[in-house]
Amino acid sequence: MIQRLTGDWLRGFPPGLPKPDKSGLIFFLVAIVMLLSGCASWESDKGVEPLWRQAVQAEWKPGKTTDADVIKVLGPPSQIITLGDQSVYYYLREKNRGKAYIFILWNQTTQSVEYDRAIFFFDKKGVLLKYSYSKPVSASNAK
C-alpha cells in the first residue's frame, strides 16, 4: 500500500526538482504521522439553565414584575444578594470551551470560559427595579 502510494507520488513529482527515493519518502511520511499526533476539543456547561434567553423580555416590566414572576419563569437563581433594602437575583451560566493541537514538536491549547448572566434588582416589596443580561460575546472573543 505504502509502496503504491509513494510510487504514485514520485511519478507526480515536479520536473527539475531532485526526486527523493522511496525510503526517504516513507521516512518523511512517518515523520508527518509523528508530528500530527493528536487534536482534541472539549466543551462543558455549568450553572443554571439560561432560560432568560428564551423568556420574552417584554414580560419583565420594572415597577410591575415581581420577584415571584421572575422565579416562576427562570427558576431558582444562582445567588440571592441583599443590597440594603434591595434584593438581587443573580443567574449565571458558564460555558467552557477548549481546543488542543498536540504534535511532537509543537503543542497548542486554547481555552475560553464565557459567562452568560442575568441580574434582577427588586425593591423591598419585591417589585422589579431593573434587570440586565450579559452582552452577546463579540466575534473576537468567540474564538
Place this chain on the structure above:
Amino acid sequence: MRNDRKWPGFVLLFTLLGTLTGCASINKQLDSPVRPSGSTSDNKSTHYFAVLDELGPPASLTALPEGFAFQYEALKIHEQQFGISSDRPLLRWFKLAYGSATAMREVHVYVFNKNGYLQAQSTKRLKDNVGKGLSFQFIVKVTQIVDTSYLEKPSIQHTWGASLTRPLPIALNSAQSLDSGLHGLEQRGTPASVGQRTLEARDSRKNSRRSSH
C-alpha cells in the same frame, strides 16, 4: 555525494524531532472584557441602571454600609513552553520543559451610594508575570507548568447554595465571607493568607475542592 544532497532536510527534521520536542503554547481566557464609555465612568450623577445598561451584569457585587459595589473582571493567561528531549531509548518518551506564564488582567470596580449613584470608579489593566517553572513530562502530555489555578477560581455563584456545607473553618467564617455578596469584593488571585480569608485557616481553594469530592 548524491545522497548527501537529498538528506539534509531529513537530518534537520529528525534533529529537531530528537531535541526540540514538546514546545507548547497554552492560552486561557476567563470572561470577556467590558469597555465602559467615559460618560458612565467619570460622572458622579451616573446611576447604576446606566452602568447595567452599558456593561451588563457584573461578575460580582456586594453590599456596603452606605451602598453597594460592582466588579467586572476579565483575565487572559498565556504560557509558553520550550521543551527538549533526548534520543536515548527510554528518555525519548519524556521531555524536559521550561514554562513561563503571563496574565493580562482587567478589573473595573464601581461603588454606588445607597441611592444607586456612582461614588467612585476604578479601572486597572495590567500584565503580570505569573511565574516560571521547569518540569519533566511524558512527551505527548500538554499540561501547564506554572500553577495559575489561583487565578482561575470558579465563579462564586456556582457554589453559593452550598456555602454552609463547606469545611468547618470556612462555614464558621460565613459571617465575613467575601463570596456571599454581603461582605466585600475580592479580585481573582488574591492570596488567601490576608484579610477575611485568614479566619478560614487554610487555603480556601483546597478546601472548596475537597468539599466538592
